[in-house]
Amino acid sequence: MKRTAILLLLVMMPLIGMAGGQQRTRNTELESLVNQISRTPGVEVVKLGSLGTGLLRKAIKAGMNDVTDPQEKEMLNALMGIKKIAVIDYSSCNESLSSKFNRKIEKVLDADNLLVDVKDDSDSMKIYGFVTEDGSTVKDFVLHSSSDNSLICLFGTISLDKLMEIR
Numbered sequence: 001m002k003r004t005a006i007l008l009l010l011v012m013m014p015l016i017g018m019a020g021g022q023q024r025t026r027n028t029e030l031e032s033l034v035n036q037i038s039r040t041p042g043v044e045v046v047k048l049g050s051l052g053t054g055l056l057r058k059a060i061k062a063g064m065n066d067v068t069d070p071q072e073k074e075m076l077n078a079l080m081g082i083k084k085i086a087v088i089d090y091s092s093c094n095e096s097l098s099s100k101f102n103r104k105i106e107k108v109l110d111a112d113n114l115l116v117d118v119k120d121d122s123d124s125m126k127i128y129g130f131v132t133e134d135g136s137t138v139k140d141f142v143l144h145s146s147s148d149n150s151l152i153c154l155f156g157t158i159s160l161d162k163l164m165e166i167r
């Protein structure tokens with residue numbers, strides 16, 4: 001499901017670029033919520049701050065010559081603008097707590113920033129982000145699946161031009 005959502009997002013980038021003008025995802029509120037949820041027992045969290053993602057970018061650049069697939073190389077180049085990453089899995093929490101988290105997440109994420117809503121049977125994934133007014137960049141991707149009780153936040157910028165080069 002998550003792969004399908006990400007592939008769909010990449011295919012939809014040219015259309016997203018035309019949308020423009022949306023308000024920025026409330027980064028501070030979202031980060032505060034991520035911190036609140038991550039302190040809950042039973043919640044699995046992986047966070048990479050600016051230092052971790054900086055090291056990851058350097059490792060990607062160093063290994064770029066070993067990548068032979070042009071599509072993979074273009075994808076890695078497109079992701080170089082990510083500054084922080086947070087992945088949260090709260091599926092181990094009881095149903096009432098999971099529902100509470102889902103309500104709080106939906107409240108923080110502005111519906112105006114909804115880029116794609118993917119539904120597959122009982123699974124769903126919403127992808128949020130901000131497209132700059134000139135349509136060249138997307139900031140702060142947020143993938144939320146209330147059915148899987150997961151939240152993925154990619155804080156930073158991604159060039160739409162670089163994403164559209166991926167074939």
